Amino acid sequence: MPQAITDKDGVKRYLITLNVNGDAKTVLVKGNAILTNVLRDELDLTGTKKGCELGDCGSCTILLDGKPVDSCLMLAVEADGREITTIEGVAANGRLDAIQESMINHAAVQCGYCTPGMVLSAKALLTRNPHPTEPEVREAIAGNLCRCTGYVHIVEAVLAASQGRTAPADH
Amino acid sequence: MSDNHKVIGRSVPRIDGPEKVTGAAKYTGDLKFPNMLYGKILTSPHAHARIISIDTSEAEKLPGVKAVITHKDVPELKYGLSPARWDENIFCIDKVRFVGDKVAAVACVDEETCYRALKLIKVEYEVLPAVLDFRHAMDEGQPLVHEEYERNINTEIHQEFGDVDKALAEAHHVRTDVFVGQRTYQAPIEPHSAISMWEGEKLTIYSSTQSPHYFQYYIAREFGMPMGDVRIIKPYLGGGFGGKLEPTGLEFAGAVLAKRTGRPVRTFYDRAEMFAHNRGRHAQYMEITTGVDKDGKILAAKANFMMDGGAYTSLGIASAYYAGALLPMTYEFDNYQFDMFRVYTNLPACGAQRGHGAPQPKYAFESHLDNVAADLGIDPMDIRIRNARRPDTVTPNDFRVNSCMMRECLEQVREMSGWDEKKKNLPHGRGIGVATGSFVTGAGYPIYRTDLPHAAAFIKVHEDGTAATLYTGSVDIGQGSDTILCQMAAEAMGYRYEQMKIVAADTEITPLDFGAYASRQTYMSGAAVKQAGEEIKKQLLDMASTMLSLPADDLECEEGVIFSKSREGKSLTFEEVARKHFVLKGPLLGRGAYTPPKLGGSFKGAAVGTSPAYSFGAQVGEVSIDEETGEITVVGIWDVHDCGKVINPRLLHGQVHGALYMGMGESVWEEVLFDDKGRIRNAELANYRLLTAVDMPPIQSEVVNSYEPTGPWGVKEVGEGATNPTLGMFSNAIFDAMGVRVNSLPLTYEKVWRALKEKREKEETIAA
Numbered sequence: 001m002p003q004a005i006t007d008k009d010g011v012k013r014y015l016i017t018l019n020v021n022g023d024a025k026t027v028l029v030k031g032n033a034i035l036t037n038v039l040r041d042e043l044d045l046t047g048t049k050k051g052c053e054l055g056d057c058g059s060c061t062i063l064l065d066g067k068p069v070d071s072c073l074m075l076a077v078e079a080d081g082r083e084i085t086t087i088e089g090v091a092a093n094g095r096l097d098a099i100q101e102s103m104i105n106h107a108a109v110q111c112g113y114c115t116p117g118m119v120l121s122a123k124a125l126l127t128r129n130p131h132p133t134e135p136e137v138r139e140a141i142a143g144n145l146c147r148c149t150g151y152v153h154i155v156e157a158v159l160a161a162s163q164g165r166t167a168p169a170d171h
Numbered sequence: 172m173s174d175n176h177k178v179i180g181r182s183v184p185r186i187d188g189p190e191k192v193t194g195a196a197k198y199t200g201d202l203k204f205p206n207m208l209y210g211k212i213l214t215s216p217h218a219h220a221r222i223i224s225i226d227t228s229e230a231e232k233l234p235g236v237k238a239v240i241t242h243k244d245v246p247e248l249k250y251g252l253s254p255a256r257w258d259e260n261i262f263c264i265d266k267v268r269f270v271g272d273k274v275a276a277v278a279c280v281d282e283e284t285c286y287r288a289l290k291l292i293k294v295e296y297e298v299l300p301a302v303l304d305f306r307h308a309m310d311e312g313q314p315l316v317h318e319e320y321e322r323n324i325n326t327e328i329h330q331e332f333g334d335v336d337k338a339l340a341e342a343h344h345v346r347t348d349v350f351v352g353q354r355t356y357q358a359p360i361e362p363h364s365a366i367s368m369w370e371g372e373k374l375t376i377y378s379s380t381q382s383p384h385y386f387q388y389y390i391a392r393e394f395g396m397p398m399g400d401v402r403i404i405k406p407y408l409g410g411g412f413g414g415k416l417e418p419t420g421l422e423f424a425g426a427v428l429a430k431r432t433g434r435p436v437r438t439f440y441d442r443a444e445m446f447a448h449n450r451g452r453h454a455q456y457m458e459i460t461t462g463v464d465k466d467g468k469i470l471a472a473k474a475n476f477m478m479d480g481g482a483y484t485s486l487g488i489a490s491a492y493y494a495g496a497l498l499p500m501t502y503e504f505d506n507y508q509f510d511m512f513r514v515y516t517n518l519p520a521c522g523a524q525r526g527h528g529a530p531q532p533k534y535a536f537e538s539h540l541d542n543v544a545a546d547l548g549i550d551p552m553d554i555r556i557r558n559a560r561r562p563d564t565v566t567p568n569d570f571r572v573n574s575c576m577m578r579e580c581l582e583q584v585r586e587m588s589g590w591d592e593k594k595k596n597l598p599h600g601r602g603i604g605v606a607t608g609s610f611v612t613g614a615g616y617p618i619y620r621t622d623l624p625h626a627a628a629f630i631k632v633h634e635d636g637t638a639a640t641l642y643t644g645s646v647d648i649g650q651g652s653d654t655i656l657c658q659m660a661a662e663a664m665g666y667r668y669e670q671m672k673i674v675a676a677d678t679e680i681t682p683l684d685f686g687a688y689a690s691r692q693t694y695m696s697g698a699a700v701k702q703a704g705e706e707i708k709k710q711l712l713d714m715a716s717t718m719l720s721l722p723a724d725d726l727e728c729e730e731g732v733i734f735s736k737s738r739e740g741k742s743l744t745f746e747e748v749a750r751k752h753f754v755l756k757g758p759l760l761g762r763g764a765y766t767p768p769k770l771g772g773s774f775k776g777a778a779v780g781t782s783p784a785y786s787f788g789a790q791v792g793e794v795s796i797d798e799e800t801g802e803i804t805v806v807g808i809w810d811v812h813d814c815g816k817v818i819n820p821r822l823l824h825g826q827v828h829g830a831l832y833m834g835m836g837e838s839v840w841e842e843v844l845f846d847d848k849g850r851i852r853n854a855e856l857a858n859y860r861l862l863t864a865v866d867m868p869p870i871q872s873e874v875v876n877s878y879e880p881t882g883p884w885g886v887k888e889v890g891e892g893a894t895n896p897t898l899g900m901f902s903n904a905i906f907d908a909m910g911v912r913v914n915s916l917p918l919t920y921e922k923v924w925r926a927l928k929e930k931r932e933k934e935e936t937i938a939a
Binding site (some may be wrong): 037040044045046047048049050051052053054056057059086087088090091096100103104105106107109110111112113114115116119135137138139141142143144145146147148149150151152153154155168 | 182184185187188189190191192193194195196197198200201203282357358359360361362407408409410412441442648649650651819821822824825828829831832833835855856857861863864865867870
């Protein structure tokens with residue numbers, strides 16, 4: 001259990017450390033603080049989006065110890081001491097990940113609101129299964145709703161990235 | 172029609188791609204300002220109730236609450252999107268009209284305090300009987316949603332063109348069918364939000380809006396301010412589909428809360444509040460009659476419709492007119508009658524959803540046409556090709572159609588889908604269906620009456636010529652207009668796309684544009700951008716003419732190089748000429764504006780549906796039905812569109828995919844459901860089912876080689892039109908697979924199962 005501090009009104013707050021994108025961030029949060037809100041409001045990592053706050057849309061997807069989770073369904077205290085990757089941590093030193101580059105080149109991004117979650121779900125897939133089939137790609141992103149693309153270009157982009165290509169065949 | 176283009180016609184990557192894939196792109200709800208407060212709106216728990224009293228005293232005492240406002244604190248002036256029926260107040264005064272109607276608002280130090288404060292506002296209601304079934308809203312003795320609108324009639328339309336009764340009397344075959352469409356919701360993934368702040372008398376609102384201009388106009392009007400003192404800025408926007416076209420309580424309440432507190436206030440909807448605000452597709456009752464000759468040529472059509480408007484007008488008058496106006500687009504016939512009632516109910520207001528007004532009537536008409544074809548023993552593809560609209564024609568309701576490749580779309584989709592083969596050989600339980608669609612390329616008239624141009628643009632070439640910035644009021648809501656317009660600007664200037672920058676959708680910085688609705692921007696904003704780019708090019712060529720001592724008309728500029736057409740080797744770079752221009756003549760600027768020509772007839776409602784150009788398209792879908800469960804598996808979808816010159820093929824096909832995806836959801840899965848108290852039963856994304864990646868079939872999207880003579884480089888719309896055929900296409904594919912018709916949307920597994928069961932029982936009775 002993280003260390004608790006009680007203020008003069010009797011409200012308890014917990015001192016937690018989130019290892020976000022390689023940086024240890026120590027924050028003081030209430031027990032009911034949702035991880036999405038702490039990432040966005042306390043750490044200014046607004047690439048993690050809020051779409052439904054019920055675990056339906058997947059816009060708030062992060063990687064927790066490498067696995068994709070809906071951060072809106074997690075309390076911040078539950079993430080104490082865990083390794084978190086948000087969308088801001090996917091590109092390394094200003095260089096885009098192959099999935100990101102492939103998403104751009106395939107026009108797999110429209111409004112872009114689902115994109116961070118989509119990239120992270122795809123990233124988790126390719127980490128555990130570098131050469132997925134099309135149904136495996138579809139299943140891996142089935143928890144990420146996109147209202148713009150019909151998923152056509154997104155699936156193409158992820159498959160291309162898994163095959164070491166980032167440009168579409170028709171480019 | 173030259174294909175000599177250097178920048179347009181290419182699938183360049185989106186200009187906002189890197190920001191969006193890295194999470195750097197800031198949407199309205201991502202923005203933070205020093206000292207910012209959080210605001211929430213208290214809404215009605217009743218569908219219809221008189222407000223007896225509102226007591227905010229307890230809420231005001233709660234620590235962290237900075238302001239509580241009700242109707243007493245805001246202008247009483249009614250607002251709305253359709254000027255003919257402004258019927259909405261910032262907060263309800265005497266009564267609430269749907270579950271979710273706006274009653275009060277709070278501004279607090281954080282979100283949690285907002286929810287505590289809302290609970291402390293005591294509203295005493297006298298619950299009134301509610302109108303929940305639109306089919307009975309006009310009945311004698313029904314309660315009135317608005318006292319001033321008798322029989323709950325919001326919009327009444329009666330139009331007749333030609334002589335319908337005569338044509339029906341002379342027809343070889345006349346048939347009537349009735350279909351019902353459901354209420355759907357746009358469901359963009361980004362929830363609405365707004366951040367309002369004041370500097371003296373100037374109001375700035377960052378908003379998730381599809382039209383900063385209309386927001387500016389309506390907000391200035393509501394508060395009695397000059398438009399110049401209202402600045403609306405659209406940051407990145409996470410999808411709209413028509414649901415973010417009009418100002419909401421978030422902007423109005425936010426502006427008042429910010430004024431009261433002297434601090435920036437962020438107001439926002441959660442998912443359930445988005446559903447309650449709604450403005451989605453109207454539920455609609457549709458009776459269609461046509462008369463045809465023995466070959467299936469349509470002689471006359473009658474459309475008798477009724478739509479559920481919900482509690483307010485929103486853009487619903489236009490939706491009502493659109494429902495009938497666009498029906499005679501894809502097929503040619505001279506005699507047409509359209510009757511419509513849009514009625515008020517105590518449900519959330521409906522408005523413009525992708526394909527505005529057209530998809531459900533198209534579903535009804537396309538389903539009906541297949542029934543007619545079956546009556547006459549004609550192949551559904553043949554009856555459509557026989558009736559397909561031709562170019563350079565005028566519809567019975569006075570819409571001029573220039574380019575039109577309806578027939579070619581049908582022929583191409585027939586080929587591509589393997590229609591003839593499949594029609595003969597598909598096994599039992601498998602079916603194939605076809606439908607057509609058409610849509611406006613921008614509305615011919617603005618939403619409120621004005622003679623302002625519909626679009627305008629400036630381009631500024633930077634002083635050393637290494638970049639150019641396009642300033643446009645157009646609104647990228649995800650469809651990619653920022654990218655398309657930069658391609659168009661670069662093409663017109665003779666520049667490179669990679670060197671373009673864009674500033675868009677900020678009413679203080681960018682020139683007027685009506686925004687993202689009615690599928691207008693590639694054509695209308697594009698026309699303004701093209702003109703601005705050409706003005707730059709002309710100035711550059713004049714300057715280069717002096718520098719090279721060659722006549723300007725001997726010079727051309729392409730991809731950043733200015734060269735002599737007659738003498739090889741004589742060239743300059745765009746950069747050096749632009750720099751020279753800046754040194755000698757000052758800033759190098761280009762300007763453009765677009766106003767559509769006068770369009771349409773003179774009958775009542777003639778303006779709705781007018782457009783300088785129309786897109787056309789045809790879709791084929793193949794389905795497989797599980798007769799045990801009614802489950803529908805979509806085997807494949809083929810789409811062919813006539814959308815004029817294509818500026819960016821990948822973005823264009825992305826629009827088709829998305830429109831089809833939305834239409835597919837509406838066809839089988841999506842419906843906003845209410846309980847008997849008018850409360851939404853599925854105001855979330857688990858039970859309002861958006862299709863996931865595993866639900867989507869293979870989609871093949873193609874275009875015909877089309878050119879619209881009135882559009883910049885020959886463009887037309889695509890973003891909304893591709894939703895129009897989908898519902899009817901599914902209906903027809905399911906009909907083909909089962910031999911029975913489901914007459915209401917969505918075409919759920921349960922309805923399919925019931926239809927099959929009834930058919931089986933009927934066959935057994937006959938056999939017995």
